[in-house]
Amino acid sequence: MVKFSTAAFICSVFVLLGAVMSGAGASHTLGELGAINALAGSFMAALSAALTVYLMTRAGLPVSTSQAIVGAIVGWNLYSGFPTDTASLIKIVATWIACPLLAGVIGALLYNGATVFVRWARLHIYRLDAYTRLALILAGAFGAYSLGANNIANVMGVFVPTHPFTPFEIGDSFALSGVQQLFLLGAIAIGVGVYTYSKKVMLTVGDGLLPLSPVGAWVVVVAHSTVLFLFASQGLEHLLASAGLPTIPLVPVSSSQAVVGAVIGIGLCKGGRGIRWRVLINIASGWVTTPVIAGLVCFVSLFFLQNVFNQQVYREASYVLSQPVLDRLAADAINVSALTKLKDKRFDTVKGFRNTLHEQLDLTEKAESTILSRARIAPTVIDSDKLWRLEDTSLSEAQVVSLSRLASRTFDHLWILDEALAELSEEWRSRPASKVNKLFNRRLMEQRREVYELFQAK
Amino acid sequence: MARQHSAARQGENMAGITLFKRTKELETQTDEFCDKVSEGALAFMLGINCYLDGEFALFDERREQVLALESRGDQLRREIQRRLYVETLLPESRGDVLQLLENTDGILNACESAMWQVAIEKPVIATEYVSDCKCLLEAVVKSVDALVTALRAFFNGSQTVSDQLHKVIFYESEADTVSRRLMTAMFASDMELAHKNQLRHFVLHIDRIADTAEDVADHLTIFVLKRAI
Known part of the structure; x- marks a missing residue:
């Protein structure tokens, strides 16, 4: 329906945009699960997840990168002794179950909507084809954006606490934070992957796996993209919270499971015949096997990396x-x-x-x-020689002023620094924990992290 | 202001033209192809009726008309085929659409072939068979007509395709009944065996048109199911 070169170009561009513009939300949840604090540890967690995905795919077992990376992070937590946040883990696992279900519901609704529209519009077969092609390109772009926003955390999330990038600006209007540069790098890697290795996969998914009509394919793409977007958009989360509605947790979810969910949703609308229920059982088994295998691989690999290759896989606290x-x-x-x-x-x-x-x-x-x-x-010294470097950070003027008033002071614990700053400026004060304030508090945490990194005593 | 407005409208038109010009032309050609099939069947019926009534000059005129329609039908089918491939339209169902058009074109071919057969062999048809022959012709043309209506409904995205498809089956069955009745009567008569055989072929040639319409209808039924979203 759409040429490979067109699909690959749209995919690469919008994955990049999604990753850089909206990738932070889902990676923040992974950070809550376990903040890997050494580059070698991040590398091994990412490699373990990749190895698990590769080995399980070779073995023909159902696998998801999102689930593998979560398993790898828990493996790192177990190895390093840092606690795993059970609340975050439960939230993440619940989202994995919700993802295909939600995709199924959205797929079913869209399918019925599309059926009614196509019947009502009575378009000529050639015209319907032209509209569908246009709609597929738009849906593909939306899908790639959502994929970039949601799944970049799988690729780069573990590097967030340890990345070496500093923020930079081009002119007044364009600025990239360190994390955004990290995500840009990840998105470029995905783009290279799309151009080099994805053709066979695209053709398999497009032709072999899901024999759908073009309109059916559009329904699947939109349903899966919407689900990924819902689980990645900080803007939507804030909007829902502002309206007093329940928010959707920002978690990397499996895009392939969302696709399967959407297809099953369509299948149920058609009367439920021809649905391979075994696929559902495979997905459910993947929720358990993938993280467990990734966790084990990560644990064993960290042991070797630390003891055989003498790498620091975690920083002791x-x-x-x-x-x-x-x-x-x-x-x-x-x-x-x-x-x-x-x-x-x-x-x-x-x-x-x-x-x-x-x-x-x-x-x-x-x-x-x-x-x-x-x-x-965490000894922190507000070194007056480093204060000028605050210009490169995302801190506001009032925040910088209050920091300069603490010049030459030393803090043994980060919370003491936080409290000292909060006393000096409203802008350093956390707001009461509520869904509406979540975005503000998350941004404040990131700004604090920038300060910790800059003034950390050697 | 007026110039700006006109430029904006021109821009919109340009976007519309680039996006839908190709499909619009194809829509027109497909519609014309359906017209030719329908006209071909009607011209065939009128021509054979003229032959049955002994008006051979008029029969020859109708034969020329069917020939021209068949030729135009071929031309349109090839043009649609070329454009679907060159402009990479309908990549998912191109094969099915082309098969459908090719099989439908077979109806025009069958009409032309039957008329040539009559023109060459000039079979002598006794008056007692004329009425049944006209019944057969009517059933055949009605089956083609229902098929063309179904085809148009399918191409235009209407949900009435199956309403027409069952009519194709009904008239094809009707044509089979009449042709069997005719052949039974012919073979029960005291005509020479060679004459009986010649008339049998005459009847079968006409009946074959309804059979072709039924084959296309069967293909269309499956295609409609495949296209269901």
Whole structure:
């Protein structure tokens, strides 16, 4: 219906736009699951996911890159001893189940809508073909944009905490943050992949896998793109939250499962005959097998990378329960009486600190996460010689002014720096945790991260 | 202001022209092809009726008319075929559409062939068979007419294709009944065997047109199912 060269060009351009403009949302959720803090670790997590996808595809097992990368991150968490955020994990897994279901519902609605429209419009077969071709190109562009926005996190998400890029601007209107440059690089890689290796896959999916009419194919492309877009758009999330509606979590989801969901939706509209229910069972089994295999591969590979190749696969964190930390934890409504025994004792591994904490008291996951973030030692010096470099960051003028007022001061913990900044400027204050404020708080977190990276004491 | 408005309209027209000019021309050609098939069947019926009534000069005129229509039908089919390939239109269902047009063109070929057969052999048809021959002709032309209506409905995206397709089957069956009745009567008569055989071929040639229409209808039924979104 559309030539390969046209499809490849549209795909590459819109994947790139989607990744750079809207790729941050889904990768943020992966960051919540586990922030890999060493480049070698990020590399191995990405490689493990890639290896899992390759090996499972060769073995003919159903596989999704999104699920593989989640498994690899959990594998890194297990290896490094950093805790896995169960709430984020549950959110991600729930989205995997919701993705094909939602694609099925949207596919069914679009199918019925398209059927009614085609009957009503009574277009000549040649004209319908011309419209369908145009619609397919537009849907393909939307699909590529959504794919870039949603799935770039699979390719580049693990590198977000460790990437070496600094923000740059061209003129007044065009600026690319470090993360956007990272995503641009990933999108270029996807573009190269599209031009070099995707022809066979495109033809298989287009001709062999899904024998659909052109209008049916359009329905599938739009349904799958909409689902990917819903799970990637920060703008839509903010819009829904502002209107008081429930938001959709921004999570990388499997595009192939969305396609299968949409096709099944159409199949059900046609009476449910000819649907291969076995495919559904395969998808469900993929939700379990892919992350487990990727996690195992990542765990074993990290062991080899660290012990055979002497690479630092994670940066150890140090912790101390100093008096200010204990006071702050008490303010956070955490029972600190059992922790006073550990006062001023320094822990140089996350595993050691967590084990000691669990020996001392029965902790909930949330309480443990709070203690870890408050007690973590991250010496930060607001060096006045580095203040000029704030011009290259996304910080506002008021934020820069308040930072300069802290010049020459040293902070042992990041939360102390956050509080000092919050006292000086409204713009450094987190808003109450609500869906409407989510976007603002997420941006503030990114700005804080820029400050931490710049002023981190060597 | 007026110039700006006119330029904007021209721009819109240009976009429309580039996008739909090719399809519009093809629509016209496909429609004309359907016209030729329908006219061919009608001219065939009128021509054979003239022959049955002994008006041989008029029969020759109608034969020329069918020949011209068949030739134009071939020309249109080839042009549609060329454009579908050259302009890469309907890539998904091009093969089916071309097969459909080719099979439909077979109706014109069958009409022309039957008329030539009559013109060459000049069969003598006894008056007692004329009425049934006219019945046969009517059933054949009605089956072709229903087929052309179904084809137009299909090409124009109408949902009435199946309404017409069952009529094609009905008239084809009717043509079979009449032709069997005719042949039974002919072979029961005391005509010479060679004459009986000649008339049998005359009847079969006419009946073949309805058979071709039925074949196209069968193909169209499957094609409609394939195109269902």
